Amino acid sequence: MRRAWLALLLVLLAAAASAEPPVLRIAVLQVEAQDRLTQRLLLLAGSRPSWQAVRPQELRAATSAVGLNLEACGDACAREIGRAAAADLVVEGRFDAGGPSIAVRILETRAGRHVAGGTLSAADLAGLESALEASLPAWLAAAASSVERAPAAAPALERPAAAACTDAEVQAAIETEAVTRARVTQGLRVAALQILAPKLSEPEKKALPLDPLSDKVRSAVGEHVRGVKLMTKEEIVELVTLNIKDAEKCSDEICERDIGRATGAEFVLSGRVERARDVFQLSLVLQQPQAKDAFVVATELAQGKDFGELYANLGPAVNKIVGALNTEIDSRVRAERERKRLEAVQACNKRKEEATALARSKMQVAADAPKRAFRRKVGWGVLIAAGAGALFVSYGAVNGLSLNDKVKRGGYATPEELNEAVQEGQSFNKVVRVVAIVTGAAALTGLGFILLSQDPKEESPRASLELLPGAVVARGRF
Numbered sequence: 001m002r003r004a005w006l007a008l009l010l011v012l013l014a015a016a017a018s019a020e021p022p023v024l025r026i027a028v029l030q031v032e033a034q035d036r037l038t039q040r041l042l043l044l045a046g047s048r049p050s051w052q053a054v055r056p057q058e059l060r061a062a063t064s065a066v067g068l069n070l071e072a073c074g075d076a077c078a079r080e081i082g083r084a085a086a087a088d089l090v091v092e093g094r095f096d097a098g099g100p101s102i103a104v105r106i107l108e109t110r111a112g113r114h115v116a117g118g119t120l121s122a123a124d125l126a127g128l129e130s131a132l133e134a135s136l137p138a139w140l141a142a143a144a145s146s147v148e149r150a151p152a153a154a155p156a157l158e159r160p161a162a163a164a165c166t167d168a169e170v171q172a173a174i175e176t177e178a179v180t181r182a183r184v185t186q187g188l189r190v191a192a193l194q195i196l197a198p199k200l201s202e203p204e205k206k207a208l209p210l211d212p213l214s215d216k217v218r219s220a221v222g223e224h225v226r227g228v229k230l231m232t233k234e235e236i237v238e239l240v241t242l243n244i245k246d247a248e249k250c251s252d253e254i255c256e257r258d259i260g261r262a263t264g265a266e267f268v269l270s271g272r273v274e275r276a277r278d279v280f281q282l283s284l285v286l287q288q289p290q291a292k293d294a295f296v297v298a299t300e301l302a303q304g305k306d307f308g309e310l311y312a313n314l315g316p317a318v319n320k321i322v323g324a325l326n327t328e329i330d331s332r333v334r335a336e337r338e339r340k341r342l343e344a345v346q347a348c349n350k351r352k353e354e355a356t357a358l359a360r361s362k363m364q365v366a367a368d369a370p371k372r373a374f375r376r377k378v379g380w381g382v383l384i385a386a387g388a389g390a391l392f393v394s395y396g397a398v399n400g401l402s403l404n405d406k407v408k409r410g411g412y413a414t415p416e417e418l419n420e421a422v423q424e425g426q427s428f429n430k431v432v433r434v435v436a437i438v439t440g441a442a443a444l445t446g447l448g449f450i451l452l453s454q455d456p457k458e459e460s461p462r463a464s465l466e467l468l469p470g471a472v473v474a475r476g477r478f
Helices: 002-018 035-045 056-065 075-084 125-145 167-173 177-185 202-207 211-224 233-243 253-263 307-409 415-451
Strands: 024-028 051-053 089-096 101-108 113-121 189-192 267-276 279-288 295-304 464-468 471-475
Touching: 024 035, 035 051, 035 089, 035 125, 056 075, 056 307, 075 089, 075 101, 075 307, 089 125, 101 125, 113 125, 167 307, 177 307, 189 211, 189 253, 211 267, 211 307, 233 253, 253 267, 253 279, 267 307, 279 307, 295 307, 307 415
Parallel strands: 024 051, 024 089, 189 267
Antiparallel strands: 089 101, 101 113, 267 279, 279 295, 464 471
């Protein structure tokens, strides 16, 4: 029975020994242009069981989260990086190729003060590594004694705020104005209808031929309105004949809108000639018939006493109509560019917010790393204790089997000895059952501590497609 209690005491001592305090976390900054010396410093920073060197990827995540540079870091910068990485000490080395030599400074992150360090010189890099192996552990041991054992301050998660997108970033993400104009005007059709004169008498119509006037209007639209499709007379006649009966009798704005809808044109330019006292007046009307509420975009008037004067005065009126048409198209281009700009701003802000959220997540992971390491260590300690308990249970099972064999063989001389052995065996079995239950619970607990305290794996960027002017860009890791 005494052996059972002794074994149980050993199990409890093993469990207590596993709950050690957290190790000292040491962050090693990159030595400028010296990866070899940086790796040596990292190895020495984790050379003792009670020291833990912050992993390079963990340190990079912390530095990117606070927007600092590992290779160009002063005292304040080193302190911020150390706090972001939840490190107790920060080791900073400055290499001088002239010696060569290296100046090592060890910073205590909570107080922000230098606690150890010195300058080492040698004939070559191999000599510097040997000097570091001889001096750095002693410096770290001296620095460890001055570390305030309170947990390092957690990084402020609001520190990396999402930066607003700049105009340059937005402009780089949207298409050029020429591309936008080409896209807006693509498929945009303008129908310049035949000029009509329904109220003129036959002699007046003979004195005032309408075809040259219509051709001049079409020529001006085709020359000065770029990017749109100017429908030909044949296309207009064919579509109107198919869709509108008695189109040749059409003489008002409503009917002209119907013609415009029949042609599928976005803009319809029509004209009518009337007699006003001793002059002929040609009124030009630019309409937008496809709109939900069809409306007149612009109207202009040209007049002359005869055909020659009317033809000469038609130019300024047509130019104003063309200007109104270009202004309407320009407004659409501006509206489309503004829409694209807003989309680019939203996409840019979303990317920056995602990057900021990722940086905050990495900072939180870095801050929780010591806690996870401590929980894993406790878990392994509990598993070791559970293993000791399993050995004790195994010993109890073997001991019980041996007692049973001894009873079967008649190994006890008197009934009193047998009863004493039976009572001792029953007491021992109770202890074994209790230890077995505790061992099982401890094994599950230790396993849970280990599995639930693993460092999260960094997610690979998701693949995505992005449309840019004239190209399709695939982003991600393939």
